[in-house]
Amino acid sequence: MKLNSLNIFKKILDDEKSNFVKNNKKKIVKSSKNTIFPVNDLVNTIDTPFVILDKNYKVNFANYAAKKQFSVDKDINIFSIFRRPEFKENIMKKKSKRKSNEFIYEFFESQGSKFFNIKTYILRNNFLLLSFMDISRLKKLENLRSDFVGNVSHELKTPLNTIINIIELIKNQKNLSLKERKKFMSIFEKETYKMKSIIEDLLDLTKIETDLEKKISNIINLNKIILSSVDILKKKANKNNIKIKIQKTKKFNILGDANQLQQMFVNILDNSIKYADKNSTVNIYLKNVNNKTVLIFKDKGPGIPNSLIPRITERFYRVPQKKIQNIEGTGLGLAIVKHIVIRHKAKINITSKVGEGSLIEIIFNKSHATRLNL
Numbered sequence: 448m449k450l451n452s453l454n455i456f457k458k459i460l461d462d463e464k465s466n467f468v469k470n471n472k473k474k475i476v477k478s479s480k481n482t483i484f485p486v487n488d489l490v491n492t493i494d495t496p497f498v499i500l501d502k503n504y505k506v507n508f509a510n511y512a513a514k515k516q517f518s519v520d521k522d523i524n525i526f527s528i529f530r531r532p533e534f535k536e537n538i539m540k541k542k543s544k545r546k547s548n549e550f551i552y553e554f555f556e557s558q559g560s561k562f563f564n565i566k567t568y569i570l571r572n573n574f575l576l577l578s579f580m581d582i583s584r585l586k587k588l589e590n591l592r593s594d595f596v597g598n599v600s601h602e603l604k605t606p607l608n609t610i611i612n613i614i615e616l617i618k619n620q621k622n623l624s625l626k627e628r629k630k631f632m633s634i635f636e637k638e639t640y641k642m643k644s645i646i647e648d649l650l651d652l653t654k655i656e657t658d659l660e661k662k663i664s665n666i667i668n669l670n671k672i673i674l675s676s677v678d679i680l681k682k683k684a685n686k687n688n689i690k691i692k693i694q695k696t697k698k699f700n701i702l703g704d705a706n707q708l709q710q711m712f713v714n715i716l717d718n719s720i721k722y723a724d725k726n727s728t729v730n731i732y733l734k735n736v737n738n739k740t741v742l743i744f745k746d747k748g749p750g751i752p753n754s755l756i757p758r759i760t761e762r763f764y765r766v767p768q769k770k771i772q773n774i775e776g777t778g779l780g781l782a783i784v785k786h787i788v789i790r791h792k793a794k795i796n797i798t799s800k801v802g803e804g805s806l807i808e809i810i811f812n813k814s815h816a817t818r819l820n821l
């Protein structure tokens with residue numbers, strides 16, 4: 448590390464300055480007081496891995512983060528660690544032109560792969576400095592965003608295409624009978640409501656996401672919210688011949704957001720009513736378990752295969768079951784529930800048996816619940 452170490456350090460600081468200063472403020476201040484600049488110590492405290500290669504691409508120096516992340520050590524040939532051809536190509540290409548470079552590399556490790564933005568700097572004597580910025584989180588978000596846009600477009604396109612096809616049909620048909628007109632109108636109604644539901648659910652989801660960090664400070668009577676949620680869905684339950692039974696319970700108060708809690712209960716209960724067997728009963732329990740307030744919705748219906756339970760809180764995911772495929776839904780209801788659960792620092796447990804029914808538990812943690820029980 449004797450080789451122009453201060454130059455190297457300056458370059459690293461240029462790139463990593465904000466990160467470094469943020470993480471090592473105390474150490475820098477201390478160093479300047481002592482007027483000693485412990486370069487080796489400092490570079491080892493940088494979270495970003497970096498290595499210096501000699502002209503034969505052997506590791507001349509690796510900071511602690513690089514050693515930990517890639518198991519590199521002095522004198523190891525860097526290409527024995529980064530084996531994929533594009534790594535070598537990128538390094539060689541720019542070095543031959545004596546230009547610094549930047550590229551993205553996927554590094555495979557046992558727990559999955561990580562993405563790094565690798566910057567190369569040409570140093571004196573044909574030495575090379577490589578810094579590795581971990582951009583895995585960014586990549587993941589990018590993928591999520593593009594999946595999300597793809598899903599939204601697909602979900603909106605399906606009802607839109609149905610509407611367009613019917614418009615074409617009407618255009619080419621001179622005389623529409625009353626029966627046909629009614630049939631087309633009801634399809635228009637169904638498809639436009641579908642689009643409206645998707646858009647409303649997406650707006651709700653976005654709002655809940657932006658409110659995620661907002662403090663919750665209202666004391667909410669859970670019993671009241673359950674009653675008002677049941678009230679909202681009473682008509683639908685009657686139409687589907689479903690009974691809703693709230694088991695007798697004492698009063699429970701929690702710290703919460705009343706609108707969001709109601710939205711959560713309505714979404715869960717709406718599913719129970721939609722998917723449950725006709726003439727069955729949906730039971731609601733509110734109880735204290737191990738000092739935690741637990742709200743349970745239990746229905747008798749098609750259930751959800753065990754392997755798919757983790758997926759049903761994903762946006763747009765709907766269980767591909769024949770029995771329920773004609774039941775309307777956006778696949779966003781439980782994604783909204785999940786976010787409201789997170790905001791309330793609660794937990795959601797879903798257990799289900801195919802052909803028997805589902806049980807959804809919302810567990811409010813102690814500090815949000817029992818402390819306030821009156």
Ligand code: ADP
Nearest residue numbers: 718719722759765766776777778779780781805
């Ligand atoms: P949807 O609008 O499709 O109901 P949700 O996000 O609320 O979307 O639920 C996701 C999927 O989980 C549903 O499409 C359904 O397949 C399954 N599901 C949710 N609740 C139940 C339930 N009580 N019984 C059976 N399946 C359910």
